[in-house]
Amino acid sequence: MIEQTAGKGAARAARRGLGARRRGGAGGTMRRPGVLTYGFLGAVILGSVFPLWWSFLVGSHDSSVISKGVPLTPGGNFLANAATVLDSIPFWKALSNSIIVSTVTAASVVLFSTLAGFAFAKLRFRGSKVLLVFVIATMAVPTQLGVVPLFIVMAKLGWTGSLWAVIVPGVVTAFGVFWMTQYLRDALPDELIEAVRIDGASMIQAFWYVGLPAARPAAAMLALFTFVATWTNFFWPFIVLDPSNPTLPVALQLLQAAHFVDYSIVLAGAVLSTIPLLLLFAVAGRQLVSGIMQGAVKG
Amino acid sequence: MAVTDRVHTPPPTRQRAPRDKSVKRLAFSQKVSKWDVKLSPYLYISPFFLLFAVTGLFPLLYTAWVSLHSWNLIGGQGEFTGLENYEFVLAQPFFWNAVGNTFSIFLLSSVPQVVIAIAIAAVLDANLRARTFWRMGVLVPFVVAPVAVGLIFNNLFADQAGLVNEMLVGVGLDPVRWHSDSLASHAAIATMVNFRWTGYNALIFLAAMQAIPRDVYEAATIDGAGRLRQFFSVTVPMLRPTIIFVVITATIGGLQIFDEARVFDQAGLGGADRQWQTLTMYIWELGWGQRNFGRASAVAWLLFLIIVIIAMANFLITRRIANQGGRQ
Numbered sequence: 001m002i003e004q005t006a007g008k009g010a011a012r013a014a015r016r017g018l019g020a021r022r023r024g025g026a027g028g029t030m031r032r033p034g035v036l037t038y039g040f041l042g043a044v045i046l047g048s049v050f051p052l053w054w055s056f057l058v059g060s061h062d063s064s065v066i067s068k069g070v071p072l073t074p075g076g077n078f079l080a081n082a083a084t085v086l087d088s089i090p091f092w093k094a095l096s097n098s099i100i101v102s103t104v105t106a107a108s109v110v111l112f113s114t115l116a117g118f119a120f121a122k123l124r125f126r127g128s129k130v131l132l133v134f135v136i137a138t139m140a141v142p143t144q145l146g147v148v149p150l151f152i153v154m155a156k157l158g159w160t161g162s163l164w165a166v167i168v169p170g171v172v173t174a175f176g177v178f179w180m181t182q183y184l185r186d187a188l189p190d191e192l193i194e195a196v197r198i199d200g201a202s203m204i205q206a207f208w209y210v211g212l213p214a215a216r217p218a219a220a221m222l223a224l225f226t227f228v229a230t231w232t233n234f235f236w237p238f239i240v241l242d243p244s245n246p247t248l249p250v251a252l253q254l255l256q257a258a259h260f261v262d263y264s265i266v267l268a269g270a271v272l273s274t275i276p277l278l279l280l281f282a283v284a285g286r287q288l289v290s291g292i293m294q295g296a297v298k299g
Numbered sequence: 300m301a302v303t304d305r306v307h308t309p310p311p312t313r314q315r316a317p318r319d320k321s322v323k324r325l326a327f328s329q330k331v332s333k334w335d336v337k338l339s340p341y342l343y344i345s346p347f348f349l350l351f352a353v354t355g356l357f358p359l360l361y362t363a364w365v366s367l368h369s370w371n372l373i374g375g376q377g378e379f380t381g382l383e384n385y386e387f388v389l390a391q392p393f394f395w396n397a398v399g400n401t402f403s404i405f406l407l408s409s410v411p412q413v414v415i416a417i418a419i420a421a422v423l424d425a426n427l428r429a430r431t432f433w434r435m436g437v438l439v440p441f442v443v444a445p446v447a448v449g450l451i452f453n454n455l456f457a458d459q460a461g462l463v464n465e466m467l468v469g470v471g472l473d474p475v476r477w478h479s480d481s482l483a484s485h486a487a488i489a490t491m492v493n494f495r496w497t498g499y500n501a502l503i504f505l506a507a508m509q510a511i512p513r514d515v516y517e518a519a520t521i522d523g524a525g526r527l528r529q530f531f532s533v534t535v536p537m538l539r540p541t542i543i544f545v546v547i548t549a550t551i552g553g554l555q556i557f558d559e560a561r562v563f564d565q566a567g568l569g570g571a572d573r574q575w576q577t578l579t580m581y582i583w584e585l586g587w588g589q590r591n592f593g594r595a596s597a598v599a600w601l602l603f604l605i606i607v608i609i610a611m612a613n614f615l616i617t618r619r620i621a622n623q624g625g626r627q
Contacts, residue, residue, distance in 0.1 A: 146358025203339035232444035260565035
């Protein structure tokens with residue numbers, strides 16, 4: 001895929017003063033970017049953070065203040081609004097549901113995708129090329145449009161309203177399989193598999209002791225992206241889950257329906273529901289960035 | 300490779316079998332091992348294919364079947380009605396309204412998004428200080444759920460005393476009726492989509508820009524091309540595959556837009572006159588609002604065809620544009 005190291009290496013060389021020219025943007029000129037560049041980026045970052053800040057501002061005042069125009073400093077009403085949020089939607093239930101669904105989905109996507117990626121990248125079998133192309137092609141299929149029959153199936157199974165209905169359709173993704181195949185092809189030397197095979201390991205042992213450890217860095221990124229995508233997913237959970245047993249985005253929509261007059265409570269809820277992923281971002285944002293730059297696609 | 304030293308060799312299993320009874324067992328274990336080698340790959344890839352068959356392909360095909368029947372959410376399958384659902388749906392003004400809204404929102408989101416993302420990527424590609432900070436900063440909106448984005452921007456774009464309107468009034472313009480004027484509501488919803496995805500796509504473009512060999516730029520510099528000229532004559536044409544990729548994923552996702560538009564008001568049907576009802580919202584209204592699965596499936600199948608056609612057209616057009624860029 002995309003070769004990042006060339007850029008990085010060149011940058012490092014430039015910093016050391018080895019290269020005659022710094023690796024700088026279009027043109028590879030030596031100069032450091034000026035105020036204009038940083039100003040532009042600052043504006044972009046302001047644009048990406050401001051809506052969240054705004055949400056907190058509105059959520060920290062009460063509605064009587066808001067009707068006169070929102071002040072640009074936070075008020076002291078956030079906890080009171082948060083308490084109203086907890087009263088009007090099953091917030092903790094939604095939070096734990098979101099954690100369960102996202103964690104289980106991420107874990108199973110990683111396991112099944114690595115297993116399939118191991119097979120596609122390292123094992124020889126009839127039809128492997130065609131099957132891999134098929135996997136890639138399915139990424140372009142808008143499966144969301146199959147909601148009606150999927151709902152019928154879930155109703156037949158008695159799964160509507162249960163978390164299974166949300167988890168099961170996502171336990172392995174075409175993107176995950178493709179991603180792990182790409183990674184393992186380079187990261188796992190064939191000799192290593194041959195070596196453990198000669199030592200008497202079965203296929204699944206070879207996968208477990210050699211394939212899985214080699215896949216670890218890519219698996220971590222895949223887990224991260226799957227987690228975020230599942231956490232933020234709305235359409236299908238909204239259709240198949242009951243209001244009494246929602247995930248966070250579904251609960252947020254309920255909150256809006258209940259409190260559309262008092263927006264300070266709705267936005268306090270929006271803040272509360274975003275905090276877990278912001279924490280995740282603080283810890284793993286770096287990995288998200290490099291994951292995207294190595295070719296992650298929209299989940 | 301760092302990987303090698305983490306490998307745990309499994310305990311050797313069948314090396315010390317006593318000689319006398321080992322011949323038969325060896326033959327047996329060889330047979331097992333042979334099947335292991337032959338079947339394991341298929342076993343390992345089967346979860347994906349099974350799941351895709353059951354939750355992807357089958358529902359999609361079955362949608363066509365449901366669309367040919369009268370079919371109720373509660374009552375289930377009714378009689379075969381042929382193309383009646385399609386005739387009904389295609390005669391509905393709300394259907395064509397939803398088609399128009401979907402395309403309008405899609406164009407307002409995808410085109411500016413790609414252009415701005417490339418611009419941001421070009422700036423991020425400069426020799427920045429604290430580059431990780433800037434890259435992460437651009438990505439913050441990605442972790443905000445579309446529903447939360449929708450709720451926040453719904454407030455920013457409030458018709459009365461919303462921040463955007465206050466600012467418009469502040470600079471001497473008229474306030475915009477974001478929640479009643481059709482095109483204005485599309486712009487507001489497109490803004491939400493752009494908010495969430497522009498930074499993400501900027502990072503994809505950035506990665507592609509870094510993969511462009513630097514000597515191409517050196518050659519351009521020697522030929523006397525300025526920075527702007529280099530950007531349009533070297534960078535943009537070299538980004539062609541990435542642009543195609545981003546545009547196609549944006550198409551597949553963008554034509555199915557639901558979340559942001561759904562929460563743009565509390566009723567969730569796309570406004571009093573369905574000013575911002577998208578096709579996916581229309582599917583929801585028919586299927587779960589009116590409980591008519593037959594008609595909902597007809598719309599789903601039509602949307603599927605639209606997406607396939609647009610994705611292919613997109614592919615051809617982007618390719619042509621990018622090609623022309625390369626020839627300049």
